[in-house]
Amino acid sequence: MRRVLACLTALALAGCGDAGTTATPPPAASASTPASDREAADAVFTDFVTAQGLTSHGSPEDLIALALAVCDAYDRGVPLADVVASLEASGFDAYEAGQVNGAATATYCPEHEGAASGT
Secondary structure (H helix, E strand, O other): OHHHHHHHHHHHHOOOOOOOOOOOOOOOOOOOOOHHHHHHHHHHHHHHHHHOOHHHHOOHHHHHHHHHHHHHHHHOOOOHHHHHHHHHHOOOOHHHHHHHHHHHHHHHOHHHHHHHOOO
């Protein structure tokens, strides 16, 4: 849990600097995204991280929060290398960081799959 919280903090700070830009808050959930869709996405993500043994890094709920932070980082323009470095700094090895990164974008923010795969 502590590692996941550290990673959430690192992802929140990734890309921060004095570039003269103002941070924008993450968009609110739209009415067109029913809770059942989110619950289905949470179930898919939870099944994946459990099957891959990633729950040793935190509870499924913690890892869902981490996945959402990954998506938020991409929304803010944080590059792939910084996202992966944040995951690795919190205790994920390179392979696990790739799994979390890929599963997060595939499940919660498919619009960032290109950025998340380095393309």
